Amino acid sequence: MPQFLDARAVPDGSVLSPDLAIIGGGPAGISLALALANSNLKILLLESGSMHFNAQTQNLYAGNEVGIPYVPLDETRLRYLGGSTNHWGGWCRPLTEIDFERRSSVPYSGWPFGRATLEPYFPRAQKLVEAGPFVYDALADSVGGMGPLLELGLGGVYSSFFQFSQWAGNPEHLPTHFGERYAADLKRIPNLDVMLYANVTGLRLAANAATLDHLDIATLSGRRFRVQPHAAVVATGAIESARLLLASNDVMASGVGNQHDLVGRFFADHAIPRNTATLVIFRGALPTYYTRTEVLSGLHFRATLAASDTFKRSAKVLGSLTTVEQTVALDAVGTAAVTQTSSILGADASGASAYALGCGFELHPDPNRRLTLTSERDALGMPRLKLSMTISDADFTSYERTLKELGRQLLVARSGMLRLNRTTRADWLSGLSWGNHHMGTTRMHVDARQGVADANGRVHGIANLFLAGSGLFPTYGASNPTMNLVALTLRLADHLKEVMV
């Protein structure tokens, strides 16, 4: 079987000329390469790392964070083949219709196309991430044998589901690590070369700034050479893609695609506050599929309490996926509140159980939550990044409204009650972590003044430079990004086949 190429063995000053260069071998880059297998394109996938973690390579990702606490930039992602899927959680869920819509209550919202455009790609993306059949909300019809759904009646919150990536044949039941899982498949593709240890350090434009001329490649061992493709796709993750565009500022002084000062802005992640509320169920315990991953006909899933699109529209709230975490013991005040409330409702709460709720919620798009270059340089001479992280009070109150709706529904259904555990900004911030779901930094928009890339992921103004990944998401939804970004990448593969083959 052919092997991967090693950039450290390429002579200094060489020029390689594939039809298409894919920069980055994470789930986006690997899915694109797999989707273009056996096409007429000669493809070179350039990956910074190797098959394994290496501290010196990982250090290329280090940067600074200011503003509210965020995960250090060299801990929130991994730099070797497979990218951050080498440590992802494997949680999958498709974006919903409203996630694509332009909403007057959400400035900067809206994708250049609706969910229907991605729909044909979801089942294939689902296969690549190795989750079960593409069934999500409809799982509600199948789980009854494992215990009834939480009674919520009609309202803005309903029981929906995550599915989980399951690496086929992996004895440890890990989610799919794209590098290791697909290495053999990539090696078998006749029109593809994968080159490891190949860091792209510059996207060099022709003098007219309208086309990409070549890529600068550097290895940590000191080699320097060029790749001169007909077209290139930057698939280095939402943070690094912005860095590469911004740092390539020799022809366009503000950086490639940054003529309207948009690259690196609108950074987003899913906020994950812990113990946001205490949920009390009056009658017995919740089925275990609410509190942990369960398996049904080989499909790994877990229930979540999702804000419906109808509610998001009418109450003007953003997406959130509330999870039921561990059981908790009620204190005296809590016990008294349950006794009093259930008796007012005429409900039997003698077997009540209580749970802490967690959540992943969507942030409002914010141009000031952004990545910028600093004067500090990495070992290859690339400027390091600074992330200015923000979260607004509106982000918290939006989710609080959804929790209040959940509480209202429980009371109306007489099935339970809810106590909110976080009210002030300081409360919310004290229990906050992040999904490591980087999005938004190279957003799509049909109008070049409002987006870095067009609806096909092509950088506005540059004929042969494309982007892949969740940096393209203009609004984020609450769903985990990876299966969705793989679907978007499969769509890009179809587009490239149309325009290049």
Ligand SMILES: Cc1cc2nc3c(=O)[nH]c(=O)nc-3n(C[C@H](O)[C@H](O)[C@H](O)COP(=O)(O)OP(=O)(O)OC[C@H]3O[C@@H](n4cnc5c(N)ncnc54)[C@H](O)[C@@H]3O)c2cc1C
């Ligand atoms: C701890 C953790 C848990 C997560 N859990 C989930 C989850 O449960 N569900 C979910 O949907 N998502 C999850 N994610 C997010 C998920 O991992 C990302 O959405 C996904 O990996 C992004 O894919 P990508 O291909 O766009 O980028 P990446 O995975 O970041 O891959 C980018 C690739 O580009 C390479 N590269 C970078 N710079 C260069 C360069 N200059 N030249 C050449 N190559 C370069 C990197 O080495 C890497 O291989 C999690 C992330 C983390 C960190």
